[in-house]
Amino acid sequence: MNIQEIVNRSIEENKFIYGVFTTPKNKSDNPYKKITARPINAKNKSIIQFEKFTDKQAFHENYSYEEANEEIINLIIDGYKNINLYTSEADYQIIVSKKGSVKVTEKQPSKKQTTEEHNKKKQYIINENEPCDFLELLGVMNKQGMVYSKKYDKFKQINKFLEIVDDSLKGRELRDDFMIIDFGCGKAYLTFALYYYFYHLRQVKVKIIGLDLKEEVINYCNEISNKLNYDNLKFVYGDIRSFDYENKIDMIVTLHACDTATDASLVKAIKWNADIILSVPCCQHEFYDKIKNTELEPMLKHGLIKERVSSLVTDSLRGLFMETKGYKVQLMEFIAMEHTPKNILIRAVKTGKENKNAEQDYNNFKKFWHLEDLFIENYYYKQ
């Protein structure tokens, strides 16, 4: 396991007990000669508390499990040369050399989690051991709420997605006719999750349509929806490109829709003035045959690298394109890399404000990669 996997696993699976970070890499820039981290319970919430020591004082900072995960990785990569992580599985000593190489030594665990610590499970939006109708029907958990081990990754993915949705809605007033479309919904785990989130956790009577090209999948999803009495969740058979909707659409979701189906979804969302767009692209083939950059040829000559660069360039350009249309765009990790490499989520929130630099950035970026005749542009301007 690499460092990232060790940290992700100990935090996500609630095995983290204690961390100590000493010997700062850059003493002149870093006031803290030592940092410790441990899980605590504050106001009935499980968090990770960091204690940061200067020569004279100690400062406390509280992080959610997710933030702590990122902070610990940053402290290892950028901050300290000597790190000890204690988990219920193993003790890890991590030594970072001057040149940045990392040596990890793994030993038998020397610290035991107390029962109280063990019970400080990561707080999910949908929690384990709490019955949840759609997760039961989709075979993710049993009637009592116990998540089947084979479905644990799905369970985490659903929760991660809902955390992003929850965060995207902060400060927003939600109307009962809030309208969402999920393009390329497939078997619709995340569409059902969205409906559950709004109805059960936010008490908002949203309307959701899931659209997909596969008729049998759509029939199956409508059956499940009927069984659950999710009256305002409908699944429609059809192609994103020919789908039309007359009324206001507040949010467009498109998760792992194949190749340019993502672009078609984004263009529809922009044209419909959707306030929030959440998109996890997948199999971005279009740019693979189009990108060219002589200086970067030593990299791009390798098919594997070219494929990865193409995906990153595609998503960056999609982000820039949405910026040119008055959206604030963030690219964020959807689910940890070890579960799937298709893990970038594009979040775009309508600002309505013109972004003067975006157009120029977009054009310069295209020029740099020699990109022309792009689907997203053709679809936007010629449709």
Ligand SMILES: C[S@@+](CC[C@H](N)C(=O)[O-])C[C@H]1O[C@@H](n2cnc3c(N)ncnc32)[C@H](O)[C@@H]1O
């Ligand atoms: C990889 S699945 C993802 C399913 C689901 N969104 C998820 O994340 O679990 C991609 C889905 O997009 C659908 N799809 C691809 N192109 C489409 C298009 N042009 N119109 C509608 N659905 C499309 C496929 O049929 C497939 O079910």
